[in-house]
Amino acid sequence: MSESLYVGVDLGGTAIKVGLCNAEGDLLRTHEGPTQAVNGSDAVLTNIATYVKELVAPGTPEWDAVEGIGIGIAGFLNIPEGIIDFSANLPFRNVPVKKIMEEKIGKPVKINNDANVAALGEAWAGAGKNIANCVCYTLGTGVGGGIILNNRLIEGFSGMAGELGHISIVPDLEAIQCGCGKMGCLETVSSATGIIRMATDAVERGDKTSLVFIEGEITAKDVFDAAKSGDEVAQRIVSRAAFYLGKSMAAVAVIINPQRFIIGGGVSKAGDFLFAQIREVFDKLTPDNARDRVEIVAAELGNNAGVVGAAGLFLRA
Missing domain, CATH: 3.30.420.40 (ATPase, nucleotide binding domain)
Structure with missing residues (x-):
């Protein structure tokens, strides 16, 4: 052979x-x-x-x-x-x-x-195929990432390049400690864990939300389903997660200048409901030359x- x-x-x-x-x-x-x-x-x-x-x-x-x-x-x-x-x-x-x-x-x-x-x-055979410069976010229990520049995976000198979930992006007054030990990481608000935490906090505060009727542990899917049904508390949680994702992409765009952002992981299954909000923030915060013709798409290869x-x-x- x-x-x-x-x-x-x-x-x-x-x-x-x-x-x-x-x-x-x-x-x-x-x-x-x-x-x-x-x-x-x-x-x-x-x-x-x-x-x-x-x-x-x-x-x-x-x-x-x-x-x-x-x-x-x-x-x-x-x-x-x-x-x-x-x-x-x-x-x-x-x-x-x-x-x-x-x-x-x-x-x-x-x-x-x-x-x-x-x-x-994804860059080799999925949503980034034939795209020389792309950045991938994986939204699951945490927020993972990877950067492809000129068709090559960027590792950095110690292998820490692309740790997008640990961009410190949440303002100090809103920040909580991340599992990495630092404060205000993207992962604390835009991962499934972060979304569940915000929903659980809202229920425990007594906010008026349909999430109080969820039996057992609240899931990220529960939050997205409630938001799509018009629950204002769930909508605020999703909007916050989307805002910081879009803000992080705006920062990455002026450093990496990718042609495409690819979003995978369980949270990405929320689809256009999430992606449209991310895109709105990205467009608002990103300079024209780093924003124009840049796509934000779903991953294709799954597991x-x-x-x-x-x-x-x-x-x-």
């Missing part, structure tokens, strides 16, 4: 997903198995090696065509050295993942932040963005 192939690994706290891609970013097939994080870091890395070899059998022409294995990981990483410094949901503390996995698999390995690889996947992007680390990072 003459065509080069690449394997991507999306390492999550519960499951590990692996995928095989060609040089065009086409996802040929996937395989998945449990992470088993409770068994420790070596067990997790052994599982990755096992799932990769179940995806592509060693000794076959396909295996010989595999140029490398990319791994996307949530946590703080030393990307140049291939080390996981810390991961909140995985048993990794200063683990040299690149070195260990190359010994276990016998192929070159690269690691990167999970939000970066999701961004790379496959991570494996596609991780596979792309050997071509696009």
